[in-house]
Amino acid sequence: MSVATTAGLYACSRCFSRHSFEDLSPGQQLCKECRGAYPLVKCTYCRSEFQQISKGSTSPICKKCEQNVKQFGKPRHCEFCNILAAFIGQKCQRCTNSERKYGPPVFCEQCKQRNAFDKKDEEKKIDGKLLCFFCTLSCKRALAKTKQTDPARHSHVRLGSNSKPKEPKKPHDKRPQREDVTKLSDGGPTQSKQSRIDEGKSNTNASSDHLVALTQLREQIGNLQRQLAQKDKDLLAKDRQLTELKAANFTTETECRNRLKTMQHEHESKAEQMSMRIKQLQKDVANLSKNVKNKSSLTILKSEKERSSSGGEDSS
Numbered sequence: 001m002s003v004a005t006t007a008g009l010y011a012c013s014r015c016f017s018r019h020s021f022e023d024l025s026p027g028q029q030l031c032k033e034c035r036g037a038y039p040l041v042k043c044t045y046c047r048s049e050f051q052q053i054s055k056g057s058t059s060p061i062c063k064k065c066e067q068n069v070k071q072f073g074k075p076r077h078c079e080f081c082n083i084l085a086a087f088i089g090q091k092c093q094r095c096t097n098s099e100r101k102y103g104p105p106v107f108c109e110q111c112k113q114r115n116a117f118d119k120k121d122e123e124k125k126i127d128g129k130l131l132c133f134f135c136t137l138s139c140k141r142a143l144a145k146t147k148q149t150d151p152a153r154h155s156h157v158r159l160g161s162n163s164k165p166k167e168p169k170k171p172h173d174k175r176p177q178r179e180d181v182t183k184l185s186d187g188g189p190t191q192s193k194q195s196r197i198d199e200g201k202s203n204t205n206a207s208s209d210h211l212v213a214l215t216q217l218r219e220q221i222g223n224l225q226r227q228l229a230q231k232d233k234d235l236l237a238k239d240r241q242l243t244e245l246k247a248a249n250f251t252t253e254t255e256c257r258n259r260l261k262t263m264q265h266e267h268e269s270k271a272e273q274m275s276m277r278i279k280q281l282q283k284d285v286a287n288l289s290k291n292v293k294n295k296s297s298l299t300i301l302k303s304e305k306e307r308s309s310s311g312g313e314d315s316s
Contacts, residue, residue: 044215045075045085046092047134060211080105081115081132094133108132110139 009018012031019031030051040049043062050062061069068075068087075085078092080099085092091099098117099105108116109129116132125131126139 042212044212045069045083046094047083047085047212060215081134082113106130108135110135 010021010024010029011018012024012034013029015031015034017031017033024031034051040051041060042049043065044060045065045068046062048062065075065085065087072087075087075092076090077084078086078095079090080095081092083092085094087093089096095105095115102117102119105114106116106118107114108131110131111134113132116130116135118130122128126136126143131139
């Protein structure tokens with residue numbers, strides 16, 4: 001192949017085969033064969049579509065988000081679009097760039113969330129509606145499906161493509177002329193190829209949506225399992241603490257009961273001793289009172305005798 005013919009061709013980033021610029025996919029610059037061999041999936045975090053590098057890899061995370069996860073950790077939900085892609089701050093990179101370029105967000109006319117940005121361009125609106133990024137993608141997919149399933153539009157496009165005059169070939173060019181991809185219409189055999197490509201894209205989009213949903217459900221299940229394990233640990237720790245408190249309460253109760261019994265026994269013994277002492281003292285008091293009475297009677301008798309004796313002596 002000469003240099004003149006290869007000058008307008010571009011290499012596929014995967015198989016390095018030469019193709020026209022229109023045949024390569026935007027972004028990753030892959031040819032049709034590589035796009036068919038490697039499915040188109042959605043990123044779990046930023047929700048952007050990307051081509052998987054290898055057939056064996058099932059990770060639905062793009063390279064940018066994978067690098068951000070390694071650098072900043074797991075992201076948070078964006079405060080505007082509510083997707084799990086806020087690695088730095090409270091906003092994802094798409095909303096941060098859009099806010100910097102177009103100003104603060106406004107309400108989307110379809111999902112009614114404050115995540116749409118007014119680009120001041122009526123051509124970028126769909127049916128004159130101001131939509132967010134995700135609603136715009138879903139509307140474009142719906143329009144592509146209606147184009148495929150609309151037979152009147154398909155026949156009209158086919159007739160329009162057949163009515164175009166053929167371009168005359170150059171007389172000195174013996175090589176087969178290649179049709180310009182940019183000038184091909186949607187009719188004829190290219191329409192069937194395009195419909196197959198669109199069907200493959202829709203299938204890969206559906207499978208990527210399922211993969212994203214599965215990964216999100218797995219992450220939620222993992223988080224719930226971790227929370228359940230943590231709660232089980234907390235419950236076990238509380239049960240252990242409760243049994244320890246019950247054991248301590250039981251020991252204190254037994255100690256208090258034993259102490260109360262010993263105090264009651266000592267009180268009873270002391271009361272008995274005091275009652276016996278009181279009885280003994282009462283006996284001693286009674287004996288003393290008797291002795292005092294006897295002594296007083298004896299003194300009275302002695303005094304009376306002395307008086308009688310002194311009276312007899314006086315009379316004599």
